[in-house]
Amino acid sequence: MLRRFLGLLLLTALVGLGGCATTGGTPGDPIEGYNRAMFGFNDTLDKALIKPVASGYKAVMPEFARTGVTNFFANLGDIWIGVNNILQGKVGAGVSDLGRFTINSTIGILGLFDVASSAGLEKHNEDFGQTLGRWGVGGGAYVVLPFFGPSNVRDGFSRLVIDWHGDPLWYVANIPTRNELIGVRVVDDRANLLDLSRLAEEAALDHYAYVRDAFVQRRRSLIYDGDPPPESNPAKSSDSGAGTEAVARAGTELPPAQITNQWGERVITAADEELTPAKEFARAQSQPAAARQEAAAAAVSNGSGSVYEPKIPHNHEALLAISAGVRTGFAQASLKQ
């Protein structure tokens, strides 16, 4: 699915270069000029070659045959997905992925049928970039790769340097066969994305920015397996209507649960109790900007940062943002300042 999503991002384009190339520097996208040019290049390549071939393939091949092809490549991908799940400490999921490969390769006839899904072993989406993200490595700047499309420093490195080691197709000894298989996979992936890419083109005002922002959100979601901590960007939340609203809500609706700080001390005991911010952040409330670094340092010393998950009133959004920023490495939060 990642491949597909990247494929979607890579291969869909509309007005790319025509958009606002003169924007005053988007946070998280310091090399926007290069990126827009590369996005345009990928788009031209797609429009000229890959998309027409994929459309033809979709028109000619019966649906069941295309599903078989998709399943075949998806099955080969399960090994590397399983390895990455295990690297991330999700051993159960990893074993399930390897089980999928075993079942689909045998009962599913070389992976043409995805019987494992019907048996309740759900397919996952993992790659080495996500593993690094789990380990706390930040994404870095947004980068559009030639051919591969939207990425960032971390994921681009993982994709170009690491991930192909886990791709069984690269181990096919006969080079022409290998290239043929990879070609079919590219076309099949693109064919699966025809509807989606049309949608993205229709929806976007500035296609480049739409794809970029979707990529950032998507990767964040994937690293947390679809359940990321609440989006919390102090810059956004402090001056956007919705964010202010959320802060206001957090101030009035406290979870009834007892909340402790990282030393296990009680911070809030009941919903109706007077609100006291966690003491190491006491200054963050009066002068948030100055204390932010201090808070970030505290988040680092805290390691996982998970103690910030409980809703500490008033400044909790900023705290979450900082701890999440440290954990996921999304430099976004600080760049927004």
Place this chain on the structure above:
Amino acid sequence: MMMKFVFALCFSLFAAAVPAQGLAPDVQVKTITNEVIGIIKQDKEIQAGNRKKIDDLVDAKVLPYFNFSRMTALAVGRNWPKATAEQQKALTGEFRALLVRTYSSALSAYKNQVIEFKPLRAAAADTDVTVRTQVKQPGTEPISIDYSMEQTPTGWKVYDVAIGGVSLVTNYRETFNAEIREGGVDGLIKSLVGKNRSLDTQASAKPK
């Protein structure tokens, strides 16, 4: 804790006693989704991409449950309070048109995927919840579709939809900010009008 429990109990009794106030948010999403999919499955014209019929279906069955002014405010972000009431109205109208078109387009791509509804993780008294669903397709991991919903006097309304973790609403924020930086709120309205118009022309140029 005890008080909270009693309160929740009262609330649930109250909710049960007044069905006119509307369904629970997850039940509402499930009911509407199943209804819409049921119609699509039976309608050959919609499957063939008949735009008019899809739009009518979405208009009648889906749109009443969306809060478009909240969606627009979320997408515009910090510049929203700076816009005049008239500008806000224009923005909401144009953004609504764009979202509805995207949504209809997505519906017309529906091909018998199985949609699974996750159990709601929320307390009975919550007024802001996320209803999680999953679309299952062969050869890929399930794709999540999450609906952020809030309780309003007229029932639960959707104010954001996230597909595979990508929020359809906040994904516009950077673009909208950039547009407003360059051409002000009116510049953004103009861009949205232009976008909708070009989509209209495309649609009429090659009627499906």
